[in-house]
Amino acid sequence: MQTWLSYRLSDLLMFSPATYARLFERVNEAVWPGHLLLAALTVAMLVLAGSRGGLAHRLAAGLLATAWGWVAWRFFGLYAEINLAAPWFAALFVAQTVMLLILATIGPGLALGRPRRIRHWLGLGLALWGLVLHPLAWLATGRPPVGTELFAVAPDPTAIATIGLLLMARLSRRGILLALPLAWLSISALSWWALLTA
Structure with a gap:
């Protein structure tokens, strides 16, 4: 028992900070020039979610599901080369993809409400962070542009923006x-x- 208590979180790491940073460069290199299509689909998702049509809201939820599915396949496919737990993380993203597809098909879709409540403003802030500020923050730390984490390419900004969008959405049940x-x-x-304290 004493031996187990001597372990730190960093002892469980299978890769170095440099290797992890290089992962994002590899993902971006593999996706380029698909970033342009992903950016267009992201704008389309926001426009559809902000419109009044029910079909548009379903399409918006479908595009958000596509972003999660793409990250599950493309990012975690490469992440599996340095982390044995990557397939489990990918399964988490696939599960979210399925739930968003259910929202798109038999649910109300993704319909953004007007930011009148604190929840909506918090959601707007998180959505802006995930879509715009997260990549800029990484650039500000000195990371090269090719290593930037982007929505629908890297998991963190995708998760952050999704939380923001769901907080802004007109949904009766968003907890799940x-x-x-x-x-x-x-x-x-x-x-x-663990990486920063290793």
């Missing part, structure tokens, strides 16, 4: 849809903590 993005951000926070 928030659970997996929050779970991923907790896992990611622990990983970054």
